Amino acid sequence: MEKKYRVLIVDDEADFREIMAKRFNRRNIEAVAADGCEMALEKLKACEFDVVIMDVSMPPGLDGIQCLAKVKELWPKTEVIILTGHASVSSGIEGMKGGAFDYCLKPIDVDDLFEKVALAWEKVQISRS
Amino acid sequence: MSYLFDYLSSLFSSKPRLTPAELQAAFRSHYKEFRALLTANNNALELMAEMEQVVSAGHSFGMSFIRGHCTALSVNIFKMVQHLNKLSDGKYARLDETFRDVAMKLEQVIANRPVTTEGALILSMGEIDVSMVDQVGEKMANLGEVKNRIGLRTPEGFVITAVASLSFIKANDLQVEINRRLKGLDLNNLEELYTVSAGIQGLISSAPLPAALEELILYHHHQLVTGPDSCELLVALRSSAIGEDSSNVSFAGQYRTQLNVSREVVGQAYKEIVAGKYKSQATVYRKQRGFRDQDVHMCVGCLLMVDAVVSGVMYTRGPDDPRSNFVLILAAPGLASNVVDGSAATEQFKVSRTSPHGILESGFGANHVGSEGASSPSTLTVMQAAELAEVGVRLEGHFGVPQDVEWSIDRAGLLYILQSRPLGDTKKEVLPPRRDSSATDDLPAPLLAGGVCASSGVGYGQVFKVRTTLDLLRFPMGAVLVVETPYPDWASLLDRAAAVISETGQVAAHLATVAREFGIPAIFGLKQAMTILENESHITVDATAGKVYSDEVEALMMLAPPKPNLMVGSPVHKTLLAALEYITPLNLTDPTSPYFRPDACQTLHDITRFCHEKAMVQMFTFGERYGFDDKAAKQLVVDAPSQWWVIDLDNGFTPDFDPESRYVQLDHIASVPMLAIWEGMMAFPWEGPPPVSLGGFGAIIFQSTRNTNIDPAVRSVLTAKNYFLVSKNFCNLSVRLGYHFAMVEAYLSDMRTESYVSFNFKGGAADDRRKVARIQLLVDILGHFGFRVERKGDSMTARVEKRSVQYLTERLKILGYLSVHTRQIDMVMDNHDSICHYKEKFSTEINALLGIQKMA
Numbered sequence: 001m002e003k004k005y006r007v008l009i010v011d012d013e014a015d016f017r018e019i020m021a022k023r024f025n026r027r028n029i030e031a032v033a034a035d036g037c038e039m040a041l042e043k044l045k046a047c048e049f050d051v052v053i054m055d056v057s058m059p060p061g062l063d064g065i066q067c068l069a070k071v072k073e074l075w076p077k078t079e080v081i082i083l084t085g086h087a088s089v090s091s092g093i094e095g096m097k098g099g100a101f102d103y104c105l106k107p108i109d110v111d112d113l114f115e116k117v118a119l120a121w122e123k124v125q126i127s128r129s
Numbered sequence: 130m131s132y133l134f135d136y137l138s139s140l141f142s143s144k145p146r147l148t149p150a151e152l153q154a155a156f157r158s159h160y161k162e163f164r165a166l167l168t169a170n171n172n173a174l175e176l177m178a179e180m181e182q183v184v185s186a187g188h189s190f191g192m193s194f195i196r197g198h199c200t201a202l203s204v205n206i207f208k209m210v211q212h213l214n215k216l217s218d219g220k221y222a223r224l225d226e227t228f229r230d231v232a233m234k235l236e237q238v239i240a241n242r243p244v245t246t247e248g249a250l251i252l253s254m255g256e257i258d259v260s261m262v263d264q265v266g267e268k269m270a271n272l273g274e275v276k277n278r279i280g281l282r283t284p285e286g287f288v289i290t291a292v293a294s295l296s297f298i299k300a301n302d303l304q305v306e307i308n309r310r311l312k313g314l315d316l317n318n319l320e321e322l323y324t325v326s327a328g329i330q331g332l333i334s335s336a337p338l339p340a341a342l343e344e345l346i347l348y349h350h351h352q353l354v355t356g357p358d359s360c361e362l363l364v365a366l367r368s369s370a371i372g373e374d375s376s377n378v379s380f381a382g383q384y385r386t387q388l389n390v391s392r393e394v395v396g397q398a399y400k401e402i403v404a405g406k407y408k409s410q411a412t413v414y415r416k417q418r419g420f421r422d423q424d425v426h427m428c429v430g431c432l433l434m435v436d437a438v439v440s441g442v443m444y445t446r447g448p449d450d451p452r453s454n455f456v457l458i459l460a461a462p463g464l465a466s467n468v469v470d471g472s473a474a475t476e477q478f479k480v481s482r483t484s485p486h487g488i489l490e491s492g493f494g495a496n497h498v499g500s501e502g503a504s505s506p507s508t509l510t511v512m513q514a515a516e517l518a519e520v521g522v523r524l525e526g527h528f529g530v531p532q533d534v535e536w537s538i539d540r541a542g543l544l545y546i547l548q549s550r551p552l553g554d555t556k557k558e559v560l561p562p563r564r565d566s567s568a569t570d571d572l573p574a575p576l577l578a579g580g581v582c583a584s585s586g587v588g589y590g591q592v593f594k595v596r597t598t599l600d601l602l603r604f605p606m607g608a609v610l611v612v613e614t615p616y617p618d619w620a621s622l623l624d625r626a627a628a629v630i631s632e633t634g635q636v637a638a639h640l641a642t643v644a645r646e647f648g649i650p651a652i653f654g655l656k657q658a659m660t661i662l663e664n665e666s667h668i669t670v671d672a673t674a675g676k677v678y679s680d681e682v683e684a685l686m687m688l689a690p691p692k693p694n695l696m697v698g699s700p701v702h703k704t705l706l707a708a709l710e711y712i713t714p715l716n717l718t719d720p721t722s723p724y725f726r727p728d729a730c731q732t733l734h735d736i737t738r739f740c741h742e743k744a745m746v747q748m749f750t751f752g753e754r755y756g757f758d759d760k761a762a763k764q765l766v767v768d769a770p771s772q773w774w775v776i777d778l779d780n781g782f783t784p785d786f787d788p789e790s791r792y793v794q795l796d797h798i799a800s801v802p803m804l805a806i807w808e809g810m811m812a813f814p815w816e817g818p819p820p821v822s823l824g825g826f827g828a829i830i831f832q833s834t835r836n837t838n839i840d841p842a843v844r845s846v847l848t849a850k851n852y853f854l855v856s857k858n859f860c861n862l863s864v865r866l867g868y869h870f871a872m873v874e875a876y877l878s879d880m881r882t883e884s885y886v887s888f889n890f891k892g893g894a895a896d897d898r899r900k901v902a903r904i905q906l907l908v909d910i911l912g913h914f915g916f917r918v919e920r921k922g923d924s925m926t927a928r929v930e931k932r933s934v935q936y937l938t939e940r941l942k943i944l945g946y947l948s949v950h951t952r953q954i955d956m957v958m959d960n961h962d963s964i965c966h967y968k969e970k971f972s973t974e975i976n977a978l979l980g981i982q983k984m985a
Binding site: 090092093096111112118 | 161196203204236312880881
């Protein structure tokens with residue numbers, strides 16, 4: 001069956017990204033995992049994703065906010081959902097200002113995350129139409 | 130809300146027209162922004178409500194809750210500002226600056242305090258007083274005050290400061306790893322809690338001490354043993370955490386103390402006491418009492434051991450009665466630790482607070498295992514008891530509040546003060562209400578009776594006996610903890626326990642102190658409890674009377690006082706209160722005021738309110754700005770009082786509806802929320818205005834001339850037009866019926882995060898008392914049906930979010946019903962019978978509407 005859309009999950013916690021990728025795949029959504037910003041950018045250079053889910057504090061190298069800027073530079077219509085366990089008001093605002101679709105906190109209810117991804121996909125479709 | 134009516138009239142003015150396709154595209158774009166703004170608005174309001182709820186509810190929360198909620202709130206309000214500016218073509222760009230200003234202030238409130246690693250690593254007891262609490266912790270600062278300012282005898286020693294423990298942790302780069310292990314720790318998962326706690330303690334205990342610190346400790350240790358008490362070689366290492374021992378927060382027994390420590394192991398003992406910060410019960414306790422992990426620093430007092438003959442605890446007032454006129458002394462042979470860990474047989478003395486401090490009463494507690502009838506020798510002489518009482522009264526006089534004092538008397542008969550801390554004042558919160566004898570006259574025979582009341586109150590639950598750590602891990606939520614000895618280690622179970630019963634121990638045990646703080650009823654010294662009580666049997670514990678009953682005794686449970694709010698006054702609680710100053714106060718209340726503008730917003734709530742109001746205006750002026758077709762509003766063809774008009778925003782009508790028609794039949798309405806509201810409105814015929822007495826009617830006319838909130842134009846038009854703005858999944862209904870205004874708004878979606886139903890209600894023509902009575906009626910009914918209700922004077926809002934479409938559809942039916950049936954009943958809300966009548970009528974009819982048998 002053809003996948004509905006493509007999601008890239010960027011997180012340095014292996015368990016989290018692998019489990020999430022499996023859950024997306026079970027919902028017929030193609031999901032690819034990356035362990036950090038560099039791997040994510042490599043994958044994004046190879047092809048476009050519809051939605052990117054990204055942790056903002058992934059040591060080492062680029063942090064999520066910088067990575068967000070790179071993603072938007074490569075694919076302006078790709079929507080990025082920032083997901084973090086280290087919340088701060090300023091990073092939340094920075095993320096939104098940098099063009100994130102949403103800024104969510106870990107732990108997150110998986111169904112809520114799926115809904116946010118679906119909304120982001122809705123926006124991607126509108127912006128591409 | 131009057132803007133709605135002001136602007137609705139402008140919908141139909143003649144303007145340059147867009148083509149239908151352009152109009153639809155423009156509208157869809159606006160509607161998309163509007164919908165997203167409403168979603169963010171709902172999220173923001175929900176987050177604010179959650180924050181306000183934890184402030185008052187007393188549930189434990191940490192900084193991660195505050196940081197997370199403030200961040201999520203800021204993100205949602207940022208979105209609202211962006212959406213509003215898109216809706217208004219940047220008209221409110223100034224709002225962005227206001228938002229950033231408020232968000233920055235909020236961030237400053239919740240920012241971590243910088244932790245200093247500068248200052249002395251070690252301070253001698255001779256140079257310490259209460260002003261040094263941030264360096265040496267409260268226990269040692271108080272002890273220094275006792276020694277240096279009050280002039281009482283305390284053991285010689287020194288304190289290894291907070292700076293030292295921070296340097297130790299920093300030198301080994303442990304904090305990142307500790308934070309990583311604590312992150313996401315579920316305190317309710319006891320096995321995980323114990324594993325993580327043990328792991329962190331191991332990490333700290335096995336890390337090497339910085340050489341400079343180790344040398345300094347040994348140097349001061351050497352100074353001690355060559356000092357005036359050179360014959361003493363052993364020391365006691367006592368935790369003195371910053372934040373410990375303040376009034377109302379005892380941390381009793383939560384951290385470590387090591388006695389009889391020799392020079393060879395003093396460094397290791399120090400590390401273990403620092404590691405004790407992460408003992409499982411201490412971690413739970415901090416969380417429950419609202420202490421941030423990073424705010425608690427472990428200082429360690431290193432004091433010469435007192436060669437104690439007799440030791441104990443002294444309360445300068447009765448722990449149950451802060452006005453009592455006696456000093457309560459608990460004494461046992463040997464070290465004071467035997468008394469506070471609950472293991473020793475103690476003799477209790479009540480001594481007069483006034484000179485010559487005579488003994489009023491004395492006797493051995495429940496732990497004493499002497500032979501039947503034999504009289505035991507007293508642990509204290511009359512002189513010693515009098516000296517202790519005199520010292521206790523001095524300590525209380527100096528510190529200004531009743532004290533909980535640990536003491537020892539050595540072989541030379543010298544009295545040493547080991548600790549003096551405020552006697553917890555939570556007691557007054559947990560004292561049971563006065564017993565009405567009629568309520569307890571018919572109690573069944575108790576299963577067990579006796580012991581001492583270690584913490585008063587009544588609790589009910591299943592028996593769970595704890596003997597080992599394994600038992601501890603299996604302790605079920607809400608059970609009665611039954612133990613042989615009240616060790617401080619059991620304290621981590623207190624937030625799960627309904628009551629505590631111990632076969633031994635007395636009121637001075639650390640576990641008793643913590644139980645009193647948490648408002649958990651506790652009986653100590655209840656013999657044979659472990660034998661007679663059977664696991665999984667259900668019992669009621671009346672700690673106040675020292676009795677245990679089989680099963681639930683309702684007459685006693687009704688006397689159980691509410692649990693104290695343990696978070697009040699804690700650092701985390703204070704931080705949340707300070708953060709809420711920038712979040713919840715609503716200063717922008719009147720949209721018609723000249724001050725209803727971006728630069729007047731002082732809080733995030735103000736910005737939320739501003740965005741919501743202005744977004745509504747943008748939507749309702751769409752026709753004015755884009756030349757809305759004057760046929761847009763269709764009159765609903767129904768056999769119902771009042772005129773109802775429907776404006777289709779997006780797929781709110783069925784495809785076969787003729788867009789040229791000026792009327793719309795109910796059959797052509799496709800809006801799911803509108804149909805639900807309508808069903809509620811029409812389910813029962815409105816009986817018309819209730820009959821009002823001549824006096825009552827006169828009062829209403831009088832009020833209507835005085836009430837400036839009543840628009841004169843509306844006052845004369847009791848049958849004003851009412852508008853539904855609809856799409857397939859959205860509905861906004863504004864109803865002005867007579868003198869009251871109601872607005873129902875809903876968005877129903879399979880995506881729970883977007884779905885909501887909200888209801889605003891205001892006004893009426895009657896006097897305040899009757900309007901308030903009607904609002905209370907609405908609050909009661911809506912609260913019962915799961916709405917989160919906020920009430921202010923004669924207005925109220927009710928919301929419910931993130932529920933299934935079916936659940937929300939039912940709530941819309943209720944709101945439709947109430948919108949119609951509560952109109953003008955404020956006129957007759959003048960007596961209890963009338964209020965009860967309407968409550969009963971509304972409940973019955975709503976239940977029938979929803980197919981529910983009976984309102985609980």
